[in-house]
Amino acid sequence: MNDELLTIGAFAARARLSAKALRLYDRLGLLAPAQVDVASGYRYYRADQIERARLVALMRQLDMPLARIAEIVEAPDGATAADRLGAYWADVETRVAGQRTLAEYLRGRLSGRSSEMNAKFVIETVDVPEQVLITETRHVLAGELPAWIGASLGRLESASRECGGITAPPFVVYHSEVSMESDGPAESCVPVADESAARAWVERHGRSWETKVRVEPAQRLAYTRITKAQVAHPQILAAFEAVEAWIPKNGLWQAGPCREVYFAEWDALGAEDPACDVAFPVR
Template identity: 25%
Template sequence: MPNSDLMPIGVFAQRSGLTSSALRFYADSGLLPPAAVDPVTGYRYYAADQLARATTLRQLREIAMPLAGVEAVLDTEVEEAARLLDEHVAKIVGDAAAALQKAAVIKSALGADVPSLLIATLKGPVLADAVEQVLTATAHEPGMTVLAGLHIEASHEAIALTATDRYRLSTRTLVPPEPPAQTWAGTVNGDDLRAAVAEVRRSARVHIEAVPHGVWLRMPEREDRHCRLLSEDFPDHRLMLASLGEATTRATVSKDPLLRALEEHPGERIALHVGDHGVNVRSADEHPGIPLPATVTGEDLQIRFEMTTLYPAVSTAIGPDVMLDLRGHDRPVTIRSADRGDLTTLAMPIKFDHSAGERQRGTS
């Protein structure tokens, strides 16, 4: 008989979260053999030091890892196990995306008479670039799925793509070779668009068609891609843009030196000191920073940002020079190309609360 330090299969099942039948299966498959088996009764007993392996086994099966993969993860080094896990999850995500696309194709075939509306026809590489640039302003937040989407508005003149994570808002306007015949607006699932970007970029022309609950990206000589619509209302960004007011300070600075200064900055927060002598990139604690030549008009200004807000806004700007329109230390800053206005980003600053001794998001 096994000693008192061993647990019968029922107790081990409760502690590990595995059923007794699952433990018998994993014992027979060699993944988790019992520490001892009573030769008379055939009862199986497990040791306490087997709990960790049993728990990991259960967790791996909960994410649908096949038995061969489970065995490989359990019996290898930590680094290799992590790689195998990443590989498995990537396959699941890829399979899910493929299933979504196939389901959309099947639904389209089942409802061949579902009306579609041609929104616009755009050059594939141009659309892909615009989608990637604007999607940098999205965020996945519980209870606010719309922040992970890209809002598309079609007027009779152009197509506007807009996204916001509440601290940053990016919008780009594209003018199709032929003006859209219809007006339309909807918020498209950002993850679906990311998955489609590579194919869009390789297509000379992309026809964007709206259907109930989604849009189709129709690409001649390539597989069409379906992107879901989000039902939640997109924030009223037009009201925000209309309420910005005039800039009190404008600075035009070379994009690459500004990006290098931000990359070399060691902290999570950045301060810009804008004045007659240019733009100085400093730490938020006022230590000397990196001076950059710039053309500045208007009032001198000191303004602070989170690095995760300012850097993407500058890096996605089009062209060699970036124009910053500033309205005060606690107001949104407009960041755009100095010579092309079709991509515009609003970046929210942070403010320093001297009484609390901590930095907070600015308000608009």
Template identity: 30%
Template sequence: MTAIVAIGEFSRLTHLSVKALRYYHDIELLEPAAVDPSSGYRRYSTDQVEQAHLIRRLRELHMPLPGIREVLAASDRDARDAALREHLERMEAELLRTRDVVASLRELLLPSGEIAVEYRFAPSFPAFAMAQAVARDSIDQWCETAFDRLYATMADADIAPAGPGGATYAPEFFENDAGEVVAFVPIAEHDRAHAVEIGTVVDLPAHRFAIAVHHGPFADIDRTYGALGSHVAEHDSGLSEPIRERYLVGPGDAEPADYRTEICWPVG
């Protein structure tokens, strides 16, 4: 059995203020069961309590209004739950990013030590690769998808990696917050022909690099970039060519605190 209650009582039932209820009515998010045509008084059905509770929780989770509309308009409970799970997964990912940034800020409070820089000539080598213009704020997801696809395709084709995977970043990626990124996995020369049949093979050019190893999550990799780039600017001649990263220990191999990323800065 349902009942019709005044807006004040509905406010007490739902813990939504009268002001909030009026606003949700105005934007057609939660419309009253009835509105008195002469006085404008809003009245609600007790059937709407669960919907109001859902709206309040979603707003507390900072779900945008279009997302809430999508949840409320779901054709059935399964569709509604799928939309909720998608939002929760986005929030969990954001919480992880926030945790990494907090840890990185704590690191900034500590005095930085000297960075170890190694110079190395890297010969050319073939690699199974994916290339795309990528926005900086999409790079984590893009790399995860790209490497999952590369390694899965190689495993299906029985092609073994010939070294750790990596990526190259064009200067525009840093300068314009978007630019070409090439995710690559080295392959042996004798696998080249087979690899060409199933995907894209590139030859990473030979280069002389100044190299430093970044330890830990990617959230504070900019500090290692800053230290290495400063060393190159002060002691060498850097080239405006793609910077190469090699993921010695990365996602899937260890926890973020144990990641090891080799940053290779091209020098003349």
């Protein structure tokens, strides 16, 4: 046996890992032995594999999925590997920030401060005229929702140029709950000027994106406005619940599913400028 090769026991000791972990990394394709004895099945490793073994073990301590670890250790150079690790950790920090906000929201609910939280929202009503809508509907989970909203509204806004142009702010209707367990559906809607042109466009393109035309009757909305700084799932959920609680207290009845109404590109707005309304149709 070549002196440069180490038995799995010796390699595990130098890499500060267990033989069991090394066998797992082998099965997952993260760290294959340099040589396997055909007769005995014994695994042998090179000394220059120790660094990779230690890196894999350290990244496992970050709760990093094995597929992401593989992307990093297979990177063509150190700079690319570092960038991939940085991108993973940025995703983690974004997720943890959202979870922290959700935890604070849940603490408020569990401690009986729902009324206090609802009082922070200014709720009004507005009468909306009849609208011709081009829409795209999708069953989508919460984690996929932001990307789908942006993509679907982009497609519909592009289509609106063939339908007489946009006549009012776009919005998304939640026909059922969208969460990590429930997939809606949600419906992206863009009001347009020309119903005939809209129906012709949908006839040509609708099957590709589950796109339809519908005419929404004139109605009244109860709504509250949230800012760009508040656009995160717990704040949006709190806003919807505040409007939902306000409706019966003011002698109204909920007449349809909740929606978010968008006004402008958020990137062009200051932190204190209006971002969107969360609303319910009422009667």
